[in-house]
Amino acid sequence: MSETVRVFVPQEGLTLTWPQRCARCGSTGKLVESPCRVGRVKSLRPSLLIGLTIRSDVLFLPVPLCKAHATQNELAAEILEHSPVMRLLRVLAYLGAFMAFALVYSSLFNPGGWQRVSNMGWFLLYPTLSVAAIGAIVWARKRFAVWPERFDPDKDVIVVHFSDPTYAREFKYKNHKVTDETLTESPPWYKKSLLWKAVVIIAFLLFMQMLIHR
Numbered sequence: 404m405s406e407t408v409r410v411f412v413p414q415e416g417l418t419l420t421w422p423q424r425c426a427r428c429g430s431t432g433k434l435v436e437s438p439c440r441v442g443r444v445k446s447l448r449p450s451l452l453i454g455l456t457i458r459s460d461v462l463f464l465p466v467p468l469c470k471a472h473a474t475q476n477e478l479a480a481e482i483l484e485h486s487p488v489m490r491l492l493r494v495l496a497y498l499g500a501f502m503a504f505a506l507v508y509s510s511l512f513n514p515g516g517w518q519r520v521s522n523m524g525w526f527l528l529y530p531t532l533s534v535a536a537i538g539a540i541v542w543a544r545k546r547f548a549v550w551p552e553r554f555d556p557d558k559d560v561i562v563v564h565f566s567d568p569t570y571a572r573e574f575k576y577k578n579h580k581v582t583d584e585t586l587t588e589s590p591p592w593y594k595k596s597l598l599w600k601a602v603v604i605i606a607f608l609l610f611m612q613m614l615i616h617r
C-alpha cells in the first residue's frame with residue numbers, strides 16, 4: 404500500500420529534507436537525485452504572435468534513489484504524469500482497451516464475429532496498443548517509488564505518493580513545517596473549484612436544453 408503526503412509549496416520556494424536512503428528499497432549505497440516533475444497550468448491566454456501563452460509552474464523534487472530505482476521511477480512517473488498530453492493518451496488507451504474487450508467478446512460469442520474482427524486489419528492496432536498501454540499504467544502504479552501526482556487545484560499544495568509508508572512517515576516528520584495538516588488540508592467540498600466548474604457546465608447545458616425545446 405502506498406502512502407500519500409500533502410506538501411505545502413511556499414511562495415519563496417520549496418526546500419525538502421529527504422531521508423538518505425533509496426525511497427524504494429532502502430539501500431544506502433550509491434544514491435542519485437532523481438528529478439521528479441510535477442506541474443500545473445496557471446493560465447491560458449491567446450496572444451497575437453504565438454497563438455497561445457501558457458503560464459505554468461513546474462516543480463522538480465530531487466528524490467534520492469539507487470540507480471536501478473531511479474530509472475524505474477522516472478519511467479513510472481512519466482507514464483502517470485498529469486500533463487494534458489499524457490491525460491489525453493490515457494483516455495485514448497482506456498477507450499481502446501474497452502474496444503478490445505468488445506471485439507474479443509464479439510469474436511467469441513457472435514456467429515461470424517471472428518471473421519468480421521479479423522477483416523479489420525490495421526485498425527486492430529489501436530485496441531492492441533491500448534491494452535499494452537493499460538499494462539504500462541498498471542506496471543507504473545506498482546513500481547513507482549515517489550510519485551508527485553499533482554498540484555491541488557485549490558491550494559498551493561502538491562500531492563505526493565510514496566510506495567514505502569515508513570519512508571513517507573519519516574519524510575513527513577523531517578519536513579513537518581510544510582506537511583503540517585493545518586497548512587495542507589484540502590478545502591471543504593463547497594470551496595472546491597472543480598465542483599463549481601461542474602455546476603456552471605451543468606447549468607449551461609440545462610439552459611441550452613431549455614432554449615432548444617422552447
Ligand SMILES: [Zn+2]
Nearest residue numbers: 425428469472
Ligand atoms: Zn533502490
